Amino acid sequence: MKSRAAIPPEPDDYADSGDAPASLREKVYQDLRHRLITGRIAPGIGLSTRGLALELGVSQMPVRDALSRIAAEGAVEIRSKRAVMVPAMTPARFAEIMRLRTLLEPMVASAALPHIGADVLRQIEAADHATDAALAGGDVRGYMASNHRFHALIYGAAPLPLALRLIESLWMQFGPFMRVVYGRYGTASMVDQHRAAIAAIARGDAPALATAIAADIGDCADLMADWERATG
Numbered sequence: 001m002k003s004r005a006a007i008p009p010e011p012d013d014y015a016d017s018g019d020a021p022a023s024l025r026e027k028v029y030q031d032l033r034h035r036l037i038t039g040r041i042a043p044g045i046g047l048s049t050r051g052l053a054l055e056l057g058v059s060q061m062p063v064r065d066a067l068s069r070i071a072a073e074g075a076v077e078i079r080s081k082r083a084v085m086v087p088a089m090t091p092a093r094f095a096e097i098m099r100l101r102t103l104l105e106p107m108v109a110s111a112a113l114p115h116i117g118a119d120v121l122r123q124i125e126a127a128d129h130a131t132d133a134a135l136a137g138g139d140v141r142g143y144m145a146s147n148h149r150f151h152a153l154i155y156g157a158a159p160l161p162l163a164l165r166l167i168e169s170l171w172m173q174f175g176p177f178m179r180v181v182y183g184r185y186g187t188a189s190m191v192d193q194h195r196a197a198i199a200a201i202a203r204g205d206a207p208a209l210a211t212a213i214a215a216d217i218g219d220c221a222d223l224m225a226d227w228e229r230a231t232g
Helices: 022-037 049-056 060-072 091-115 116-137 140-155 163-185 194-202 205-232
Strands: 075-082 083-085
Touching: 022 049, 022 060, 022 163, 049 060, 060 075, 060 083, 091 163, 091 205, 116 140, 116 194, 140 163, 140 194, 140 205, 194 205
Parallel strands: none
Antiparallel strands: 075 083
């Protein structure tokens, strides 16, 4: 299963100017969003604005600004000035996220298909190869990053900015939790649905692409159900 949304830049070095210009605030926001999507921030653990600021080499102000934006998208909870965390996942919330993903992502992938040229397809295939390597090596963090890139390359080609923002928000919310689930189960139980999606793109088959994306999301939901049974 390879379960991504416009592609955020890879985190890079920040030089804080002191007054947190818009470009700096956006970089911090993109970095934290990418960490959530790829499961680098765990649920139920408090986030330190000071610690994050030190990691990124910025003042606390752009970090607080970014966390406020992310809280508005439902991916973190700000309980007080010093108490910020990813909320715990519930079965009902996860089911709703998966339902919304199943509605949005196949539709966006179909809309993206006419805009995916040969160069983007090569990038999609490269992301798939990276995901395969992560699966074979038991690299959960690498899997989540390359899997997100695979989906982001597809969805990012669609001229549907509002839908893309919704997808990004959903990925921010389920990414931290799925990292915990994947960490528990490892990579051996994951099913590869990406090849079907690539084949559909190559032949310009929008219905088949939508079906492959929906199957990928379904595998993610199935893994959640297994986790619930094991922990319930």
